[in-house]
Amino acid sequence: MSRARELLHAVFGHDTFRPLQEEIVQALLSGKDVFALMPTGGGKSLCYQLPALVREGTGLVISPLIALMEDQVLALKELGVAAAFLNSTLPPDHLRATEKALREGRIDILYLAPERLLQPRTLALLAEVPLSLIAIDEAHCVSQWGHDFRPEYRGLHILPERFPGVPRIALTATADARTREDIRRHLRLEGAATFIASFDRPNIHYAVESEDKGRQGLLRFIRERHAGKAGIVYCLSRRQTEETAAWLAAKGIPALAYHAGLPPEERAERQRRFLHEEGLVMVATIAFGMGVNKPDVRFVAHLSLPRSLESYYQETGRAGRDGLPAETWMSFSARDVALQRRFIEESPASAERKRIMHAQLQALLAYVETPRCRRQVLLAHFGEKREEPCGRCDNCLNPPRIEDVTEPARKALSCIYRTGQRYGVGHLVDVLLGRTTEKVLRAGHDRVSTFGIGRELKPAQWRRLFRQLVIDGHADIDDARHGALVLTERARPLLRGEEKFFMRVANTSSRQAKGKGRSRARADHDRADDPLAALTAAERRLFDRLRAWRTRQARLQNKPPYVILHDSALIEIAVLKPVTAQALATVSGIGDAKLARYGRELLALVKEHLNEERDTPS
Ligand code: ADP
Numbered sequence: 285m286s287r288a289r290e291l292l293h294a295v296f297g298h299d300t301f302r303p304l305q306e307e308i309v310q311a312l313l314s315g316k317d318v319f320a321l322m323p324t325g326g327g328k329s330l331c332y333q334l335p336a337l338v339r340e341g342t343g344l345v346i347s348p349l350i351a352l353m354e355d356q357v358l359a360l361k362e363l364g365v366a367a368a369f370l371n372s373t374l375p376p377d378h379l380r381a382t383e384k385a386l387r388e389g390r391i392d393i394l395y396l397a398p399e400r401l402l403q404p405r406t407l408a409l410l411a412e413v414p415l416s417l418i419a420i421d422e423a424h425c426v427s428q429w430g431h432d433f434r435p436e437y438r439g440l441h442i443l444p445e446r447f448p449g450v451p452r453i454a455l456t457a458t459a460d461a462r463t464r465e466d467i468r469r470h471l472r473l474e475g476a477a478t479f480i481a482s483f484d485r486p487n488i489h490y491a492v493e494s495e496d497k498g499r500q501g502l503l504r505f506i507r508e509r510h511a512g513k514a515g516i517v518y519c520l521s522r523r524q525t526e527e528t529a530a531w532l533a534a535k536g537i538p539a540l541a542y543h544a545g546l547p548p549e550e551r552a553e554r555q556r557r558f559l560h561e562e563g564l565v566m567v568a569t570i571a572f573g574m575g576v577n578k579p580d581v582r583f584v585a586h587l588s589l590p591r592s593l594e595s596y597y598q599e600t601g602r603a604g605r606d607g608l609p610a611e612t613w614m615s616f617s618a619r620d621v622a623l624q625r626r627f628i629e630e631s632p633a634s635a636e637r638k639r640i641m642h643a644q645l646q647a648l649l650a651y652v653e654t655p656r657c658r659r660q661v662l663l664a665h666f667g668e669k670r671e672e673p674c675g676r677c678d679n680c681l682n683p684p685r686i687e688d689v690t691e692p693a694r695k696a697l698s699c700i701y702r703t704g705q706r707y708g709v710g711h712l713v714d715v716l717l718g719r720t721t722e723k724v725l726r727a728g729h730d731r732v733s734t735f736g737i738g739r740e741l742k743p744a745q746w747r748r749l750f751r752q753l754v755i756d757g758h759a760d761i762d763d764a765r766h767g768a769l770v771l772t773e774r775a776r777p778l779l780r781g782e783e784k785f786f787m788r789v790a791n792t793s794s795r796q797a798k799g800k801g802r803s804r805a806r807a808d809h810d811r812a813d814d815p816l817a818a819l820t821a822a823e824r825r826l827f828d829r830l831r832a833w834r835t836r837q838a839r840l841q842n843k844p845p846y847v848i849l850h851d852s853a854l855i856e857i858a859v860l861k862p863v864t865a866q867a868l869a870t871v872s873g874i875g876d877a878k879l880a881r882y883g884r885e886l887l888a889l890v891k892e893h894l895n896e897e898r899d900t901p902s
């Protein structure tokens with residue numbers, strides 16, 4: 285372990301282990317098999333990279349995606365580690381050179397896809413090479429229950445027979461019990477030491493809009509809180525990604541669309557741009573995700589409803605891997621909800637599977653609607669109990685009230701019924717408010733019993749109520765009839781007065797004071813939380829200078845900027861202002877290789893800054 289600690293510092297530039305890393309490394313060093321569950325950004329790679337360096341031989345890493353391998357190998361090489369990958373994209377001479385290096389024991393860590401590993405030729409090659417360990421990344425790919433089932437992963441059960449005595453580690457960020465069992469069974473890890481980290485992501489702020497703010501709301505969120513930052517916006521349909529990306533770009537936000545309908549080269553190019561450029565927004569379907577381990581994604585927004593809480597947590601988990609503050613945002617329409625219900629109903633799945641999918645959607649909607657701390661609800665869903673509210677999600681910062689809206693709800697449902705279940709929300713609201721619009725008069729709806737019975741609420745309040753009735757399943761939206769609202773079975777008991785209806789409302793004690801108070805609370809909170817926001821003006825200037833240097837380096841070397849140095853390292857340098865190599869080496873993320881490579885330039889930048897600051901009276 286002392287060697288491991290030495291390399292943690294010298295190679296990776298970190299002072300301390302993250303939770304469970306030390307225990308996992310120790311288990312592998314003592315030759316045990318390991319099953320590790322850690323959230324995204326928890327620091328899984330170090331768990332196998334470090335012992336692979338300490339133990340004799342080459343460490344094999346099995347990874348499902350080429351992009352993922354390339355990224356990891358690039359980052360390892362930056363750290364001075366002899367890393368390589370074998371995959372189908374390599375030209376034959378390169379392949380031969382890698383195989384030769386492997387035979388000569390010159391490769392510390394080798395990445396490969398399962399199908400490659402399982403080829404007889406590869407197995408024969410690896411039989412000649414001493415192996416330090418075998419890591420199976422994204423191990424949930426072995427399970428049909430996960431979203432990313434890859435049949436090739438099933439073949440990995442032969443590993444313990446083929447490579448007896450080589451410790452294996454399976455890693456995943458997917459937590460549910462069934463997937464875990466599948467992983468243990470299919471990978472023959474029944475006897476493995478299991479480590480489960482907390483799934484909390486303390487640096488992620490969770491928030492959900494309580495009405496459909498649409499892309500205008502998204503634009504405001506990006507402009508006000510994340511101008512110039514990288515983020516991901518998830519949409520339901522391909523068309524929505526294209527339209528939204530074009531719209532954002534027209535508003536001056538650099539954005540790209542990404543979905544499975546694009547040709548593979550185009551997808552690869554857009555993903556490359558997202559990684560290499562700073563401040564790009566990717567507007568994507570769920571096709572974009574796995575393998576995108578860009579550490580400085582500052583926000584993940586949902587412009588429509590995710591499919592389940594599991595997907596939501598995975599998708600939002602792509603924000604803030606670097607540990608710096610990151611935010612989530614979600615806005616969706618009642619139509620999204622109706623659409624998802626219809627997807628499930630019309631899918632060819634078995635009745636049992638449909639029941640599960642409905643339950644998953646319900647759990648997601650319960651999360652959206654909860655007045656409780658969102659982090660508590662999320663963690664509880666993954667079987668983790670958290671005693672205290674987090675104090676920093678939208679509900680903690682601005683607790684909503686739950687109001688009894690049974691009477692207005694009955695009026696709303698009754699209005700749907702009286703007008704023949706053929707109209708959308710706009711018209712229904714007009715009828716309730718007693719507006720004699722042309723459409724109302726033409727349909728004779730000024731004579732129905734619900735005409736003008738709803739003057740106690742404002743139009744926006746009615747619209748929210750209708751949305752809520754759809755979310756809670758009392759009404760449905762009929763797309764075949766231009767978005768007409770129709771009643772469901774669930775409407776009956778409410779209409780008959782046998783049930784009550786409650787709705788979450790934002791806390792509106794003095795609207796303006798609230799708005800101000802909230803933004804002030806938010807600003808204080810940001811400063812306390814965000815090391816970047818906490819920089820003094822002078823430190824900020826140094827940070828900008830360092831960042832400009834990093835951008836130049838990244839362009840020069842054709843690498844993503846975060847591979848050169850993370851934002852967190854730049855912030856640390858800006859605060860510390862080191863003038864000696866020794867001081868610079870204490871910065872997290874600066875190991876021996878980076879010190880040798882960039883040390884002189886970084887120190888020169890700091891000195892330049894200090895000189896200039898001395899010359900400029902503050
Ligand atoms: P995961 O694969 O679990 O999503 P990574 O292995 O990509 O996470 O690590 C996430 C981030 O945490 C990386 O940027 C990595 O540099 C950083 N990291 C990992 N271990 C440590 C540590 N012990 N100290 C500081 N930073 C760490």
Ligand code: ZN
Pocket residue numbers: 656657658659660673674675676677678679680
């Ligand atoms: Zn909270």
